[in-house]
Structure formats: structure tokens, C-alpha cells
Amino acid sequence: MAPYEPEQDTSGTGELRAGRRKAARYVVPVAVAGVAAATIGLVPALATSGDPDLPDVTAQELIEKIAASDTQQLSGNVKISTDLGLPSFGGDMAGGFAPGGGGSDEGGDGKGSAADPQSKLMELASGTHTLRVAADGPDKQKLSVLDDAAEYSLIHNGDDVWAYDSKSNEAYHSKAEGKGSGERGSGEKGSGGKGSGDKALPEGVPSTPKELAEEALKAVDDTTSVKVDGTAQVAGRDAYRLVIKPKQTGSTVGQITVAVDSETGTPLKFTLSPAGGGSAVVDAGFTKVDFGKPAASTFDFTPPKGAKVTEADEAKAGTHRFKDGGKEFGGKEFNGKEFKGGQDLSGLNVIGKGWNSIAELELPGGQGLPTGGSGDVPADAQRLLDSLGDQVSGKFGSGTVFKTRLVNALITEDGKVYAGAVTKDALVKAANAAK
Incomplete structure (x- = not known):
């Protein structure tokens, strides 16, 4: 297994910063959704087993491996737990104050939608959730939030972005930004960047280990220590453990641990531990992952018969009022x-x-x-x-x-x-x- 490694001082290491900047350009194509809050557990998101015997790598080499990762196709399940320590009020308080949430009334015109991603995905900001994800390049992604008796799905397929809430039988439809106008997103096609029109998708808190790792790598500078801390097995795959810690006192962040797939360089698990100890604040990781091409039908969507369909332009027409x-x-x-x-x-x-x-x-x-x-x-x-x-x-x-x-x-x-x-x-x- 990879040995414990002395903390790597990043203050004079231009290569590490270059690797970090390069890594920040790569965003896994399953970035079909975020949360309109700025932060996203209770128990580890998934069990890790064994310490696989892998070739030794340095922190710099592992960061470069993440940067070089260009995962375009995958499918699997992600378990995400968040514990910000917020009190529970019961009911649907968060949804009531979120734009388009079930408790809000856009000017009293009834145009709010239970399927609006900006409000629905606020649920990821607390508790434990199972997500099903799939991606086939920068123009096809799907994310589903699985509940016991219902499912919420967000699908990006070419020009269209659909969201569907099976519990309320409501759908929400929007056009990917730039589509139909000859414009493209700023990301490079095929790089896994947020280009090809997917900028129209909700942004906010990342929802996959890859996205979370990208955000953590942006913080790597001379105030940070980075080291490889052994190996692990995540979702049946061998991985290295990259540990990122603040050198400064006064931060509420204790450390961030990223499990990096030894073959593809794709982050498989992300854990943010608080400086105060206790359970993780954020714990997100694959419980099952397949890097093969998903079936084309995965990204097909037609609103079920009788479903209420809200167009994004209609939803934005009203002014939110909280009552x-x-x-x-x-x-x-x-x-x-x-x-x-x-x-x-x-x-x-x-x-x-x-x-x-x-x-x-x-x-x-x-x-x-x-x-x-x-x-x-x-x-x-x-x-x-x-x-x-x-x-x-x-x-x-x-x-x-x-x-x-x-x-x-x-x-x-x-x-x-x-x-x-x-x-x-x-x-x-x-x-x-x-x-």
C-alpha cells in the first residue's frame, strides 16, 4: 500500500499549484445539478474495505492524475450525507422559503413547480440521500434522487433539461443555455467541463465526489498541507487516499479526504471532517460505479400522461412572495x-x-x-x-x-x-x- 507521507509544503511548489489549476478545469460530466445554497455525514457514506497494495505515489503525482482524468462515461449510485448541525423544524420549512418550493406562491398565480431543481435539490443540504447518476459526454447526464416511495430526476439531453418529481407528478422543462442561439458554453467540448450548454443547469453545492474534490483542490496553496495517506477500496475499486489539511488555526475545517480511483484518477469518495471532531460535515461516495457507456435510453424523457409541466420561462415570470x-x-x-x-x-x-x-x-x-x-x-x-x-x-x-x-x-x-x-x-x- 502507499506509505504514509510527510506533509508536502506547497509554498514553493509551482508544480503542485499548476496541477491544482489544471484539476480545477475538469468537472465530471455528471454535474447535472447543484444546490442553491453554498454548503452541503451522519455515518460514512459507504463502507471501505481492505488496504489494496498499490504502487507508491506522491501527492503531486496524485493531483496530476486527477487533473488528467477525463471521465466522460459512467453510471452508478452515490450516497451523500450532510450534517451541518442545523436544528430540525419538521414539515417543509426549507422548501417553503426556496424559489419555486412547495411552500412558496409566486405572486399567487400558482406557477410554482414541485419539480423546480432550485428548490427540490435543497433537500441534499441535510440528511442522507441516495443518488443514481449517469453520464455520456458533456451533453447527456442524468441524476436521480431516490426516496422510499418516490423518485426525483434531472435529465440533460442535448438542447433540453427536464426535471420530474414522481411524488407530485410534476415536470419542469428548460432549454440548455446557448442552445438554439449558436452559442456554446465556455468549457471545452469533450473535456468534461461545464460547457456545451450545461451552464443552464442549477449551480451551487456540488453533488458528486469529483465536483467536491475540484472545489477542495482550488484551496490548495501555501496555507495547506497535502499528502497521500494510504489506500482504500471504494465501490469495489482500488483507490489512493489524498488528505488535504489547513495549516492555519481558526478554520472550522479539520481535513478533507479524497479517495482517488487508481486506474482512472476519478475521485470516488469525498469526506469533509470538522475541526471540532464528530461526524463528517459532508460525506459523498460511490457505492456502485461502472465506467462503461450508459444505454442511450437512459437520457430519454417524456412527461407521463397527466403530469403538470412547467416551463422555466413561466416560473420566472412571477415575483416570489413568502407568506x-x-x-x-x-x-x-x-x-x-x-x-x-x-x-x-x-x-x-x-x-x-x-x-x-x-x-x-x-x-x-x-x-x-x-x-x-x-x-x-x-x-x-x-x-x-x-x-x-x-x-x-x-x-x-x-x-x-x-x-x-x-x-x-x-x-x-x-x-x-x-x-x-x-x-x-x-x-x-x-x-x-x-x-
């Missing part, structure tokens, strides 16, 4: 200011570097969050804020730190936000230094 006790939000006054759902946050600034980077920005209107007593926040949302928040103070004044097991955010009383994968103390320090 609580008959009160509407969206295009209405929020904390004394008009707040629109799509309003941009302003004044973005990045403090620090590497794993300790903190985003500094301002809330719309330059005010802090409304308090529960003001009645401006839906009851479920206020309960979420109260359960996650810690009151803090310093040179910056006072504010509240909202916590997950990975990303924390400080919102000050004057509407400043400091957020990152860092500890509460690091956020307070950054806010004090900004004054």
Missing part, C-alpha cells in the same frame, strides 16, 4: 426598507487568506436583522435564527453569530456581515479589526 400569517415578503417593506428577493448584497470584501478567508459585506438597507418582537420575520425563520445565534460584542458594537458545523456568520447591529469557514472568535476579531 406568514397572511403577511407577504418580497417587493414589500422589510424592517422599514423595501426588500426585493433578488436584491444584491453590496460592499463585498475578503479579509484574510486561504482557509481563514472571511467575506465582509453589507445587508440591503444597511441595517441589522429585525428582532422577533418586531413581527417582521416569519415565526419559523425567527426560531431558526434564535436557535443558531450567539450574542457577541466588541469594538464593532454588538451582533449575533449564527453557527453551523462548517460556516459561521456574524451579523452586526449596523448591518455588516462577516462570514466564513472560521470560528466565532475569528469573526469577532475580523469585525473589531475592520473598525
Whole structure:
């Protein structure tokens, strides 16, 4: 098996950075879906067995192997678990606040769709889920979320992107960006990049080990240690274990472990462990994988008889309004200011570097969050804020730190936000230094 290897100092290794940059250009073609949140377990996503005896490799060589991987065809099952430490409120709170979610009403016109990927795939942000994936080049991908009695599928086939929710018998249809207009995506065809029109697919949290590994490799710099830490067997295939760790203190990330297929260089499993210990925050890996060409019929889709079909253009026509006790939000006054759902946050600034980077920005209107007593926040949302928040103070004044097991955010009383994968103390320090 590959031996334990001293930590590799990346500060003077241009080759490692070059390999990392090259790796970031390759995105596995099963990237048909993401989540509209910025973060995605409870138990290991899959069992690993044995320590296969493989030729020794260095971290640099393994990164280059990932970069050289050009997996265009595959099929299999992925088990993904996420544990951000968020409280459970029951019901469909998340869906109710997501665009197009079952609890939202787009201007009361009933144009919301239970099959809208932007809301449906929010479910991957918590709990454990089994996905069935398939890919045949950059223009054909399919991802299905499997439940006990239902299935949700997202299919990209050439010009068309279809989503179907069997539970509600609803379908959602859109055109791949650039199709029909002579435009193409920016990725190179055949490279597995996000080109060939698939930019129209939902983006956000990666949903496969390959995508997750690409994001981790982007963080490799002189603040990071990288080493090969033995071998494993994942989904019946021999793999190397690549371990990525922050060198800095103050990050909530403990380490990232990527199991890399020894033959193809394709990441088979991704695990993000928190610095505070306990279960993984993200654990995603193949339980079954086949690198052969999927059947062409895999990517065929016709809405079942009687299914409600929503076109993407129709869904975007309305303005989202969230309701609580008959009160509407969206295009209405929020904390004394008009707040629109799509309003941009302003004044973005990045403090620090590497794993300790903190985003500094301002809330719309330059005010802090409304308090529960003001009645401006839906009851479920206020309960979420109260359960996650810690009151803090310093040179910056006072504010509240909202916590997950990975990303924390400080919102000050004057509407400043400091957020990152860092500890509460690091956020307070950054806010004090900004004054």
C-alpha cells in the first residue's frame, strides 16, 4: 500500500499549484445539478474495505492524475450525507422559503413547480440521500434522487433539461443555455467541463465526489498541507487516499479526504471532517460505479400522461412572495426598507487568506436583522435564527453569530456581515479589526 507521507509544503511548489489549476478545469460530466445554497455525514457514506497494495505515489503525482482524468462515461449510485448541525423544524420549512418550493406562491398565480431543481435539490443540504447518476459526454447526464416511495430526476439531453418529481407528478422543462442561439458554453467540448450548454443547469453545492474534490483542490496553496495517506477500496475499486489539511488555526475545517480511483484518477469518495471532531460535515461516495457507456435510453424523457409541466420561462415570470400569517415578503417593506428577493448584497470584501478567508459585506438597507418582537420575520425563520445565534460584542458594537458545523456568520447591529469557514472568535476579531 502507499506509505504514509510527510506533509508536502506547497509554498514553493509551482508544480503542485499548476496541477491544482489544471484539476480545477475538469468537472465530471455528471454535474447535472447543484444546490442553491453554498454548503452541503451522519455515518460514512459507504463502507471501505481492505488496504489494496498499490504502487507508491506522491501527492503531486496524485493531483496530476486527477487533473488528467477525463471521465466522460459512467453510471452508478452515490450516497451523500450532510450534517451541518442545523436544528430540525419538521414539515417543509426549507422548501417553503426556496424559489419555486412547495411552500412558496409566486405572486399567487400558482406557477410554482414541485419539480423546480432550485428548490427540490435543497433537500441534499441535510440528511442522507441516495443518488443514481449517469453520464455520456458533456451533453447527456442524468441524476436521480431516490426516496422510499418516490423518485426525483434531472435529465440533460442535448438542447433540453427536464426535471420530474414522481411524488407530485410534476415536470419542469428548460432549454440548455446557448442552445438554439449558436452559442456554446465556455468549457471545452469533450473535456468534461461545464460547457456545451450545461451552464443552464442549477449551480451551487456540488453533488458528486469529483465536483467536491475540484472545489477542495482550488484551496490548495501555501496555507495547506497535502499528502497521500494510504489506500482504500471504494465501490469495489482500488483507490489512493489524498488528505488535504489547513495549516492555519481558526478554520472550522479539520481535513478533507479524497479517495482517488487508481486506474482512472476519478475521485470516488469525498469526506469533509470538522475541526471540532464528530461526524463528517459532508460525506459523498460511490457505492456502485461502472465506467462503461450508459444505454442511450437512459437520457430519454417524456412527461407521463397527466403530469403538470412547467416551463422555466413561466416560473420566472412571477415575483416570489413568502407568506406568514397572511403577511407577504418580497417587493414589500422589510424592517422599514423595501426588500426585493433578488436584491444584491453590496460592499463585498475578503479579509484574510486561504482557509481563514472571511467575506465582509453589507445587508440591503444597511441595517441589522429585525428582532422577533418586531413581527417582521416569519415565526419559523425567527426560531431558526434564535436557535443558531450567539450574542457577541466588541469594538464593532454588538451582533449575533449564527453557527453551523462548517460556516459561521456574524451579523452586526449596523448591518455588516462577516462570514466564513472560521470560528466565532475569528469573526469577532475580523469585525473589531475592520473598525
